[in-house]
Amino acid sequence: MRASRKGDALAQLLYDEGIRSQPVLNAIAGTPRETFLPDALKHKAYQNTALPIGQGQTISQPYIVAKMTELMLDSPNKPEKVLEIGTGSGYQTAILAQLFSAVFSVERIKSLQFHAKRRMNQLDLHNIAMKHGDGWKGWTSKGPYDAIIVTAAASSLPQDLCDQLKEGGRLIIPVGNEQQSLLCIDRIEGELKTTTIEAVRFVPLVAGELL
Helix, strand or coil, X not given: CCCCHHHHHHHHHHHHCCCCXXXXXXXXXXXXXXXXXXXXXXXXXXXXXXXEEECCEEXXXXXXXXXXXXXXXXXXXXXCEEEEECCCCCHHHHHHHCCCCEEEEEECEHHHHHHHHHHHHHCCCCCEEEEECCHHHCCHHHCCEEEEEECCEECCCCHHHHHCEEEEEEEEEEEECCCEEEEEEEEECCXXXXXXXXXXXXXXXXXXXXX
16 A cells, blocks of 8 residues: 555654654555544544444554554564454554554444455455454464554453463553553563563453444
């Protein structure tokens, strides 16, 4: 996908905010964020802010999308096969699909998943598999994964997701209720090593499925 003038400006803003991965910045610049927003909010597409997409969900702030993706790319195991929990609008999914060989994405709200899948086809991104399901449980049959990204805040660390992470793999997840922290968790010799990245604000990771 080609970068637009607004996309380039957003990428420059993210660089100024500390994002240093050129592949991530290129993906942000070349992805038409307005495609993932309701018509009434398309004029805000290239602002560095989270925006509502319906069903009580949001499209994440571009900085957070870039930061989480950069952390995944920096994993020592050179990840290729990744799991995303919380497809939402599909914006984060589209960024991942440009940087990793295979993306598996789980969304609990059926209508969001339907529209996200349509957007992936419009953008000619075909290395993505999507599932309507409970994000707390992950996608066991397609695992294990080189890296896992969670785009909603879990009240505690989901054990099922940890179990689906390969040796040497990395899990990026916001954890907490009122106060949330973005965690980077590496599986090293069977143990989980946790690094706290920064304070964040996400919608909660809700168990179960919604038609």
